[in-house]
Amino acid sequence: MNLQRARGFVTMAAVLVVGLSAAWARATELPACGGHVTDTGHALTDQERSTLVADIDQLDVETLVDLAVWVTGASDDPLSTLGQRAYGVWRIGRVWDGGILVVVPTTGRAIVVQDAVHPLLAPAEVEQLTGADAPEEPMSRRLDAILDAARTVLRHKIDRHAPAHRLRYVSGSAALLLAAAALTARHRRRQAPGR
Secondary structure (H helix, E strand, O other): OHHHHHHHHHHHHHHHHHHHHHHHHHHOOOOOOOOOEEEOOOOOOHHHHHHHHHHHHHHHHHHOEEEEEEEEOOOHHHHHHHHHHHHHHOOOOOOOOEEEEEEEEOOOOOEEEEOOOOOOOOHHHHHHHHOOOOOOOOHHHHHHHHHHHHHHHHHHHHHHOOHHHOHHHOOHHHHHHHHHHHHHHHHHHHHOOOO
16 A cells, blocks of 8 residues: 555656656747747737837847847746847847847836857947836836837947947948848848857
8 A cells, every 4th residue: 555655656656747848948938039029918009019129120230239128927037037038049149239128027027138258239229228117007108119219329329439339431332231240140040049
């Protein structure tokens, strides 16, 4: 009888471990990169998403910074870890001068993920992005406020740096090369592993 109980206990423990492992894997699974905007919770309409993508495309070309936004339903606890994994897997910032991933939970404060060795933004600039005065609802207004803050921070950063980063001095052929680089970055992000 004790042997049957022990087997039953071991079987139950194994089922519990397998079940918890599967649940944890699903909870920490990265979605496929959706280009500049990955909206796993479908918080945006198609029109809002396409408008946001066009605005980010424009900002990328102006600043040479690869900006991506991930709207997720994940809680605050794994948000930083998931953001770091997504930043690496999605290859953000590999083509441009740097990259920024803004992870926006459906409720709670957004976080900014950037290269840990060569961060693009100072802590005060990160605070400016994540602390943007934005309403919780609707998500489109919240993302507009974050994008406006990013636009302000990145343009100010460009104005403080060498003219090589200023696109107003770029010739037409160089602008075409920059646009091609933007398309290449988008294509590589879509082709990254984990999609």
